[in-house]
Amino acid sequence: MPAQQRADARRNHALILAVAEAEVAAHGADTSLEQVARAAGVGSATVRRHFPSRRALLDAVFQERAEALCARARALADTPDSRAALLTWLSDVTAYAASARGMATTLTYDEAHVSLCSTKLSDAADPLLRRAARDGAIAPDLTIADLLTLVTGIALATEHHRDPAAEADRLLALTVAGISPPASGRAG
Known part of the structure; x- marks a missing residue:
């Protein structure tokens, strides 16, 4: 994550990653980006800005x-x-x-x-x-x-x-x- 990234973007990234870790632990690797967005209370586009694919999200989780x-x-x-x-x-x-x-x-x-x-x-x-x-x-x-x-x-x-x-x-x-x-x- 770039150092110059806005504070709200850094918070969103951390939130999305924490929620993704919990969702993957509960539901496995089939957890969708949309499922993570709903659980994090952010839009799907926000999740995709940080993690463009499920594979990118899983890489970050692990x-x-x-x-x-x-x-x-x-x-x-x-x-x-x-x-x-x-x-x-x-x-x-x-x-x-x-x-x-x-x-x-x-x-x-x-x-x-x-x-x-x-x-x-x-x-x-x-x-x-x-x-x-x-x-x-x-x-x-x-x-x-x-x-x-x-x-x-x-x-x-x-x-x-x-x-x-x-x-x-x-x-x-x-x-x-x-x-x-x-x-x-x-x-x-």
């Missing part, structure tokens, strides 16, 4: 979580076991996506509309992935897009479970065997 996950990837970069570092980060992303309704949708890879959150996470985790691949700790053709797609699928599949985070963690553990190189003989 920006803080994405930043935390990026910081986590950077913190894990010096972990001696490159595979453990990548899997720890992936577990953190899975936990966030399973516990924050709507975040999984934000992470989906749609070739026409890659989200800012996905781009940030990809950039932050790429060194973890490259290092693990270089060490032979994961399949060499695995990509961050593959991993985020798996996390998204797991989070969406567990969204309505009694304990989505626990179920997502269980499914991730099952998935880990599928991303390990065949000769490694490693499990979760």
